[in-house]
C-alpha cells in the first residue's frame with residue numbers, strides 16, 4: 093500500500109454456489125478520487141463492492157486497506173412499521189462503532205440500511221456537532237424539508253438520497269455506493285455526482301457502481317467488469 097492508495101484488491105474471486113461471479117479481479121482505489129465500477133447486469137459489480145466493503149468475504153484473494161468504509165446499498169426496502177424519520181436514518185450515520193445501520197431497514201442485497209463497516213475517524217462528536225452534520229447532509233441531498241417525515245413514506249429516489257446523506261454523515265475515509273442514482277431524476281443525479289466529487293475533494297476515496305453515463309464521464313477512473321472479469 094502506498095500513501096496514495098486507500099484500498100487495494102488483489103486476485104479476488106467469488107462464487108455463489110458453483111457459479112463463479114468474480115475471477116482474479118485486481119484494483120486500486122486512490123485516495124481522494126472517484127472510481128466508477130461499470131459493466132452489464134450480472135457482471136459482478138455489487139458482489140465486488142460488498143467484498144471491498146468487507147461485508148462479503150472473497151473465496152480467494154484479499155482486500156488491503158484499514159480505513160473505515162461507508163457502504164450505500166442498492167434497492168432499499170423498509171418495513172412499513174419502521175418508526176424512523178428521515179433525520180433518524182441520516183443520524184445513524186453519526187453513530188460510532190461497527191454494525192451501524194442494524195435497525196431493520198433492509199436493502200435488496202439483504203444488508204441493513206446504509207450498512208457501514210465502521211464510521212468516520214476522530215473523536216466522538218458532540219450532540220450539537222452531530223445535529224449540524226445531519227442538517228448539512230440533509231441539505232446536500234435536498235431533503236431538509238422532509239427531515240421529519242417517516243422514512244417509509246419516502247419515494248424510492250428519496251430513500252436513495254437519504255442513504256447517501258447517511259453515508260455523508262458517516263464521514264468515512266472510504267465511501268462505496270451501489271447505484272446511488274438509480275431511480276433519481278436528472279437534477280438529483282447531477283446533485284449526487286457533485287456530492288461524490290465534493291467528498292473526494294475533502295480527501296475521501298469514493299467508488300460507485302453506476303450505469304449513469306454522466307457519472308462515468310465524471311469519474312477519475314473506471315473499472316469495467318464483464319462476466320466477473322475486469323476488462324478495463
Ligand SMILES: Nc1ncnc2c1ncn2[C@@H]1O[C@H](COP(=O)(O)OP(=O)(O)OP(=O)(O)O)[C@@H](O)[C@H]1O
Pocket residue numbers: 108113131132133134135136137138139140
Ligand atoms: N445471493 C445470490 N445468490 C446467487 N446468485 C447471486 C446472488 N447475488 C448475485 N448473484 C448472481 O451473481 C452474478 C453477479 O451479481 P451482481 O449483483 O454482483 O451483479 P451486478 O453487476 O451488480 O448486476 P446489476 O448491474 O444487475 O446490479 C449474477 O449472475 C447474479 O445473478
